[in-house]
Amino acid sequence: MNAVATETCVPTADPTAMLNAFVSHIENDHDVALETDETGARYIENAGFRITLAATDAGLRIHLAGPNPNMMVFFKDAIAQHVAEFDEAIAKSLRWTGETSVTGDLPDNFRILTLKRKSSPMPGLVRATVTVEDETMFETDGLHLRLMLPANPGREPIWPSMGANGAPVWPQGEDSLHARYITIRHARPDDRELDLDVVSHGEGLISGWASGAEIGTEIGAMGPVGETVLPEAMDYLLIADQTGLPAVARFLETVSQDATGQVICEADGDLKAYLPETKFSVTAVPSVDFSRDMRAHVAQVLRPGTTGYALFLGEFQDAQALRKTFKGDLGLGKGQQISAAYWRRGEAGFEA
Ligand SMILES: Cc1cc2nc3c(=O)[nH]c(=O)nc-3n(C[C@H](O)[C@H](O)[C@H](O)COP(=O)(O)OP(=O)(O)OC[C@H]3O[C@@H](n4cnc5c(N)ncnc54)[C@H](O)[C@@H]3O)c2cc1C
Known part of the structure; x- marks a missing residue:
């Protein structure tokens, strides 16, 4: 796939205020540090993708560059949503240079998936x-898919279509979609198959689809998206509840053979068998009181000065607590730790 670069300018009377709001959202909500280039523009660079933001006389200039176009739909969608928080009309009026998507078409990274079989890799x-x-x-390496189903079960799906501002237009009202991220545990291109490991949590359309849908049922998906490789470190601390378990397994497939560390994950079955073989120590924390037991276990095994990178993936409250532990007790800065909320207890539709 070809490298892409595209740019827009958000017309605003106060580009510096908008720039600061974007920077603050990215740094505080996504815990990612922005660099400053020689012109004073702010940028983030990761896995070959670069987002650059600059306050100019004409407005806030946003430049996106990356090795393939797949992520661009997600970036443009997120940017349109954030601009809409300032002004919806401006968000709709955004135009990107070299835009190749056709207004009204399905997004380039949208596909229909068909359920082929089900199994149980682990209780739950x-x-x-x-x-x-x-x-x-x-063709694109990415960790997650955004799965979507009609929010009204049984209704004929109306999938998102491209808007002239390069972002998908999501159907509203009766036709609205229920969209949630799920990690691709395995991809087998030769068979055109993907394995998606979904927690049976008893509520929720996506969980219900995985547990209850009949073979042959279709579901919409956008992606893949998300970094598949962890930043390089010699010693890692990787913690996850069951929603983050597939991502931890994917990351362990890519760490160097010499890397060491600890994996602490929610599991009611054979965690070692689920994960790829590494030199990491592996601790399974049962579901029954995962939050309490995981936090107690983590407190016992912290290795300040040794752990070079720490990761938590799971419930919002746990993510908040672990972020404090990583920054405070382990002294890890931006780029050395991430604590991501994958869901929030009692809140449907939560997206980090
Ligand atoms: C980047 C990313 C990757 C993810 N990867 C995976 C994955 O590989 N597998 C996976 O199962 N999940 C994964 N998740 C989490 C998943 O998106 C959420 O659990 C989502 O809420 C499930 O949608 P739903 O339709 O089943 O439930 P929703 O309609 O979103 O929620 C309904 C109710 O269920 C509760 N709920 C949601 N998830 C859970 C849970 N795990 N346990 C208990 N209660 C819950 C909510 O609080 C709410 O009250 C990922 C999330 C992100 C952001």
């Missing part, structure tokens, strides 16, 4: 193996 997880006709899905 359903493995939904899906097939995808479109082989271009496998």
Whole structure:
């Protein structure tokens, strides 16, 4: 796939205020530090992607560059949503240079997945193996898919379509979609298959789809998206509840053979068998009181000065607590730790 670069300018009377709001959102909510280039523009660079923000006389200039176009739909969607918080009309009026998507078409990174079979890789997880006709899905390496179903079960799906501002237009009202992220545990391009390991948490359309849908049922998906490789370190601390378990397994597939560390994950079955073989120590914390037991266990095994990178993936309150531990007790800064909320107890539709 070809490298892409595109740019827009958000017309605003106070570009510096908008720049500061973007920077503050990215740094505080996503815990990612922005650099400053020689012109004073702010940028983030990760996995070959670069987002640059600059306050100019004409407004806030936003430049996106990356190795493939797949992520661009997500970036443009997020940017349109943030601009809409300032002014909806301006968000709709955004135009990107070199835009190739056709207004009204399905987003380039949208595909239909068909449920092929189900299995249980671990008590509490359903493995939904899906097939995808479109082989271009496998051209981009990415960790997650945004799965979507009609929010009104049984209704004929109306999928998102591209807006002239480069961002998807999501159907509203009766036709609105229920969209949630799920990690791709395995991809088998030759068979055009993906394994999605979904927690059976008893509520929720996506969880219900994985547990209850009949073979042959279709689901919409945008992606893949998300970094598949952890920043380099010699010693890691990786913690997750069951929602983050597939991502931890993916990350462990890519760490160097010499890397060491600790994995502490929610599991009611054979965690070692679920994860790829590494030199990491592996601790399974049962679901029954994961939050309490995980935090107690983590407090016992902290290695300040040794742990070079720490990660938590799971429930919002746990993510808040672990972020404090990583920054405070382990003394890790931005880029050396991430604590991401994958869901929030009692709140449907939460997206970090
Ligand atoms: C980047 C990313 C990757 C993710 N990867 C995975 C993955 O691989 N597998 C996976 O199962 N989840 C994963 N998640 C989490 C998943 O998106 C959420 O759990 C989502 O809420 C599930 O949607 P739903 O339709 O089943 O439930 P929703 O409609 O969103 O929620 C309904 C109710 O269920 C509760 N709920 C949601 N999730 C859980 C849970 N795990 N346990 C208990 N209660 C819950 C909510 O608080 C709410 O009260 C990921 C999230 C992100 C952001």
